[in-house]
Amino acid sequence: MARDPIGTNGRESSTMANIAYIRQMLGELRGVAESEGAEMLCYLIEMAYVEAGDVQSGRRALSLGHGQRNKAPGVPI
Template identity: 65%
Template sequence: MIPNSPGAGKRDAQTHDKITYVRQMLGELRGVASDEGADMLCYLIEMAFVEAGDILSGKRHLSFANGERNKAAGMPVKPSGKIQF
């Protein structure tokens, strides 16, 4: 987690809220992917959902120390525009 520093408790609460939000959105996305029959996408979303749950429960740290993890590819992700169902 975040080391003891001024304001660390507030940051921890904000981080918890954000991860909770991400997990909720992943649950909703999983339903959309399932409705469309996107099995691989469902699997990947489920893995992210489990990861978020593990972070919230304390089973897994938010991230590892610098140098001990693979960095994200940094691929730009742009919204495709309005979503139509």
């Protein structure tokens, strides 16, 4: 079972609205990429669309080990 994707710190509804917006925009971008014949972009956008849906449904956490990753030296993130 997936962890709570957002937590209960009062920002849940705002975060979920933002994820819904991102997912909607990804759907529109996929249509544009498809009309241009950009197959690789279609694939990558579709993967992001699916990921956003998983976050919305609670099947995936919003962030995986965000504070635990190794940062590349000299590269702003």
